[in-house]
Amino acid sequence: MIKNPADHVIGSLREMNTAFPPLSDWDKSYGLWNTFYNWMVNTGQTLHDPPNVSGMPAYYQEPSFHEIWINSDSLPKRNQFTDIMINTGYSRGGFRVQFNCVAFAQTLNNPGNPNDLIDETLNILFRNDLSAQSKAQIKTQILLTGQLYDYYWTNAWVAYISSPTTANFNTVNTRLKPLFQYFFNLSEYQLA
Amino acid sequence: MKRKDFLLSTIPAAAILPEVINGYSVKAFNSNSPLVQALMRGTTLTDHVLVIIQLSGGNDGLNMVIPVDAGYANYVNARSNVALPQNKVLPIAGVTGTGIHTAMTGLQSLFSEGKAKVIQAVGYPQPNFSHFRATDIWMSGSNSNQEVYSGWAGRYLNYEYPNFPTGYPNTDMPDPLAIQIGSSTTLTSQGSAANMGMSITNPTTFYNLISGTIDPAPATPAGKELTYIRTVNQQTQQYSTVIKAAANAVTQQGTYPANNSLGDQLKIVARLVSGGLKTRVYMVNFGGFDTHSVQVNAADTTTGNHATLLQRVSDAIKAFQDDLKQMGVEDRVVGMTYSEFGRRIKSNSSTGTDHGAAAPMFLFGSKIDPGMLGVNPTIPANASVNDNIPMQYDFRSVYATLLEKWFCLDKTIVDSLFPPNINAQLQSLPLIKAGACNTVTPPAPGNDEVLITNRANPFTSSTTIVFKTQGGRTFIQVIDTLGRMIKVLIDIDYPGPGTYTVPF
Numbered sequence: 220m221i222k223n224p225a226d227h228v229i230g231s232l233r234e235m236n237t238a239f240p241p242l243s244d245w246d247k248s249y250g251l252w253n254t255f256y257n258w259m260v261n262t263g264q265t266l267h268d269p270p271n272v273s274g275m276p277a278y279y280q281e282p283s284f285h286e287i288w289i290n291s292d293s294l295p296k297r298n299q300f301t302d303i304m305i306n307t308g309y310s311r312g313g314f315r316v317q318f319n320c321v322a323f324a325q326t327l328n329n330p331g332n333p334n335d336l337i338d339e340t341l342n343i344l345f346r347n348d349l350s351a352q353s354k355a356q357i358k359t360q361i362l363l364t365g366q367l368y369d370y371y372w373t374n375a376w377v378a379y380i381s382s383p384t385t386a387n388f389n390t391v392n393t394r395l396k397p398l399f400q401y402f403f404n405l406s407e408y409q410l411a
Numbered sequence: 412m413k414r415k416d417f418l419l420s421t422i423p424a425a426a427i428l429p430e431v432i433n434g435y436s437v438k439a440f441n442s443n444s445p446l447v448q449a450l451m452r453g454t455t456l457t458d459h460v461l462v463i464i465q466l467s468g469g470n471d472g473l474n475m476v477i478p479v480d481a482g483y484a485n486y487v488n489a490r491s492n493v494a495l496p497q498n499k500v501l502p503i504a505g506v507t508g509t510g511i512h513t514a515m516t517g518l519q520s521l522f523s524e525g526k527a528k529v530i531q532a533v534g535y536p537q538p539n540f541s542h543f544r545a546t547d548i549w550m551s552g553s554n555s556n557q558e559v560y561s562g563w564a565g566r567y568l569n570y571e572y573p574n575f576p577t578g579y580p581n582t583d584m585p586d587p588l589a590i591q592i593g594s595s596t597t598l599t600s601q602g603s604a605a606n607m608g609m610s611i612t613n614p615t616t617f618y619n620l621i622s623g624t625i626d627p628a629p630a631t632p633a634g635k636e637l638t639y640i641r642t643v644n645q646q647t648q649q650y651s652t653v654i655k656a657a658a659n660a661v662t663q664q665g666t667y668p669a670n671n672s673l674g675d676q677l678k679i680v681a682r683l684v685s686g687g688l689k690t691r692v693y694m695v696n697f698g699g700f701d702t703h704s705v706q707v708n709a710a711d712t713t714t715g716n717h718a719t720l721l722q723r724v725s726d727a728i729k730a731f732q733d734d735l736k737q738m739g740v741e742d743r744v745v746g747m748t749y750s751e752f753g754r755r756i757k758s759n760s761s762t763g764t765d766h767g768a769a770a771p772m773f774l775f776g777s778k779i780d781p782g783m784l785g786v787n788p789t790i791p792a793n794a795s796v797n798d799n800i801p802m803q804y805d806f807r808s809v810y811a812t813l814l815e816k817w818f819c820l821d822k823t824i825v826d827s828l829f830p831p832n833i834n835a836q837l838q839s840l841p842l843i844k845a846g847a848c849n850t851v852t853p854p855a856p857g858n859d860e861v862l863i864t865n866r867a868n869p870f871t872s873s874t875t876i877v878f879k880t881q882g883g884r885t886f887i888q889v890i891d892t893l894g895r896m897i898k899v900l901i902d903i904d905y906p907g908p909g910t911y912t913v914p915f
Contacts, residue, residue: 221636286639294643347633350626365467365698366542375543389558390543406640410633 221285222411223277224264227297228255231304231403234343235318236326240311250311258300262293289409301403305396320395321379321388331380333362333372337398345407361398457819457848460684462693462731462746463564464673466724468700469542470750472770473800474707475515475721476529478787480508489794490758493707503529506783513713514722517729518773522782526732527775528842531785533809534769534802538752542701542766545751552807552829559830563810564589564692566828567818571691580650586657587650589692590683657686665734667727673697674727681731685738691818697724700750704761715762724748728775736777745776745817745843749806757794768799772809778817778847784840808838815839819848863887865915877912880905887913 222230232255240247259266264275273279277287301318303309308317329335337354349357359365362372372394379387402408474493477500478486487494500510503522511518511529521527537555539545544555553559561569568588572579580586628634628641661682667674676695683690699720707715728746735741753770769788788800807829814825816839826834863878878887878901887901900913 221640286636289640289643291643294640347629347637353626359698360696364543364546365465365696367468367699367701371542375541386544386558389560390541390547393547394543406637406644409640410636 220411221288222409223275223285223288224259224262224293224297225266226411227262227409228258228300231301231318232316235304235320235323237304237316237318239316240314244312244314247312247314251309251314251316254309254311258296262296262300263288263290294409297409298404301408302400305400305403318399320399321392323399324376324391324395325380331373331376333358333369336372337362340399340402344402345405346410347407349407357398357401361401362394364394457691458689458743459817459819459847460691460693460744461564461813461817462677462680462695462744464677464724464728464746464748465694465696466700466720466748466750467542467546467696467698468702468750469545469752469754469766470700470720470770471702471706471717471764472532472750472753473756473788474717474764475512476531476771477510477512478508478790479510480787482787482790485790485792485794488792489756489790489798490764492709492760492762493712493758493764495712499713503527503783505781509783509787512718512721512725514718515725517722517725517727518775519725521729521732521775525781526777526779527773528779528781529783530772530774530804530809530840530842531783532769532788532800532803533749533772533806534752534800535805535807536802538768538799538802540752540766540768542751549749549751549806552810552833554830554833557830563807563828564694567814567820568692570820570824570828580653584689586653586688586690588690589694590654590680590688590690591694653688654683657683657688660686661738665730665737667730667734668723671723671727673723674730677727677731678734681734681738681740684735684744685740697727702754702763703759703765704763706758706763709762728773732775732777741777745774745778745813747775747809747813748773753800755796756788756790756798756800757796759796765796769802770800772806774842778844780841780844784842804840805833805836805838807833808836808840809842811837812840812842816843816847873914875912875914876900877910879908879910881908 239251242248256266269275277283277285280287304316304318305320308315310316323340324330324336327336327339329339334354337358341348341354358369359367363369375387375390375394379391471493473486473490474495477483477495479497479500479502483497495513499513501513501515501519502510503519504525505522506529509529509531511522518527535548535555539548539555547553548555550562551559552563572584572588579588628637658679664678664682667678673695676697680693680695683693697720699716702717705715706717707713728748731746732741735744749772750770752767754764754767756767758764785803788803791798811825811829811834814820814828815822822839826837829837863876865874865876876887878885885901885903885905887899898915900915901911905911
């Protein structure tokens with residue numbers, strides 16, 4: 220199945236353990252929820268307001284069905300959404316909702332090993348695994364920025380964990396951000 | 412302009428000045444800044460292209476560019492197990508006392524043709540020996556104790572094409588601003604707000620242009636949907652059409668070395684440049700230079716891993732340059748190689764070398780001021796394991812010179828693209844031949860040649876204007892007798908000379 224816009228927007232927010240303001244802060248909460256609601260509208264799904272009594276065409280319209288969700292307008296917007304969430308996110312009243320790739324990596328079992336990091340991340344984000352060849356290429360080109368040895372990533376990660384300074388944070392963040400951006404932009408991510 | 416202002420003012424896309432230039436609103440830079448004032452004059456017109464070759468891993472510069480003068484004895488002394496025999500070092504045209512690695516015959520012939528330059532000992536103060544950090548420093552142009560989140564080329568492109576990606580592609584810039592051959596865009600092309608580059612092995616595009624990795628869709632219902640999404644993805648990449656058109660415009664290319672991934676990448680660059688893309692910056696990457704051990708074959712130090720790498724670099728650049736020449740675009744392209752750092756003067760006991768500091772850079776292209784800049788590095792008689800090659804030129808000066816002399820930016824603009832504590836030290840180096848930035852003067856029209864006429868003259872409601880152009884950017888305005896501009900009729904790039912008509 221292809222993800223519907225709610226799956227894509229809310230799903231990615233949940234997968235990335237994105238923090239929202241406390242529910243009691245209704246101003247910030249509703250404002251931010253509205254932002255994400257609008258992203259679903261922009262990518263083709265207006266929740267609580269189906270176009271007619273039959274509901275969303277993707278659930279009944281032969282022969283395309285769920286393929287209706289993906290078109291030349293909605294797909295670039297889906298990628299734009301995840302790009303924005305990785306790079307800047309949205310801010311209301313000083314509370315910024317953003318994908319934190321470093322914090323996500325910290326929740327994994329063995330983020331210091333680039334192979335395990337990619338495997339575990341894909342396990343969460345993707346329904347179908349990538350080939351070993353693809354994963355090796357992604358690791359070398361993005362996570363290792365062209366370096367040959369896994370321990371350069373391990374060293375950078377360990378340095379950040381033992382001493383979370385801005386400089387050490389940036390070293391790992393500069394590499395994790397494009398990694399996640401790449402994963403979210405892969406066509407595989409659109410599959411539920 | 413203060414760097415802090417530059418960074419602060421460009422983070423959100425929220426603050427937009429009301430001024431609109433060429434239809435683009437200008438970001439909220441302080442309007443007194445030289446950046447905005449220069450912007451009011453319009454962006455720089457140039458068709459120049461820069462190709463950046465990143466040699467990942469830390470290239471051993473001392474075995475790439477070798478002192479063969481009185482310093483040779485100290486060179487052998489410091490690294491006897493990896494040193495090249497003096498008689499195997501290739502001499503380079505116009506330079507005495509310095510040679511290049513035995514395997515770099517291709518580059519040697521480019522030196523003979525006057526199309527290559529070596530800059531000795533390029534680095535920065537307080538070098539960092541971490542691959543990651545050093546790469547980030549080279550890409551951002553920061554100091555080693557400073558974090559900058561945008562890349563130097565990205566800041567340049569951001570100056571030339573403000574507000575990207577909003578409003579792009581457009582008629583003035585239909586093509587990607589920067590192209591990275593590889594699977595992800597890097598910090599180099601990171602502008603202050605958006606990444607200015609696009610990557611053409613992006614998972615969703617152009618699989619067939621480069622031998623990128625793409626998993627076949629499985630023969631399952633999920634695989635069917637995957638294929639569907641990929642198809643839409645390819646169709647909707649906003650630049651896919653122009654890139655494919657440029658690639659398809661070139662039907663014949665020169666011969667490139669086989670099994671050479673750098674050659675494969677440069678072949679695509681040559682094709683896109685020649686195919687007419689206006690993209691200004693291309694980035695390619697070639698890795699494997701982290702030669703801690705077995706850098707050379709012990710039996711013959713002119714062979715081994717490092718020799719193979721350098722030969723591929725040299726062969727690929729030579730093939731690229733020849734291809735550009737054959738396709739008639741070599742005057743538009745300048746290339747440079749860099750690595751995040753060089754290696755120590757003293758070799759280690761595993762016939763390798765460890766992370767070091769300054770290293771030579773190569774520049775190539777027909778508009779390069781050829782030869783060598785700088786002198787052989789000073790090698791101590793008894794080099795210790797901690798001895799590094801002292802820096803002679805700051806890498807930011809190389810960037811700044813390319814921006815000024817190749818991309819024809821005003822020096823004040825160049826300075827504003829670097830942090831203020833750096834730009835005071837930026838040198839203008841002799842890298843590019845004089846005149847590269849002179850505007851091309853079109854041939855003067857014959858005295859009796861009429862370039863523009865109109866039929867129905869005088870007219871009341873409409874007339875037809877006939878004009879001749881030599882090709883290139885052609886601009887026609889209608890101005891009334893008070894000197895007020897009524898309408899811009901033509902502002903188009905014509906591919907060649909011809910006679911055209913336009914209604915008014």
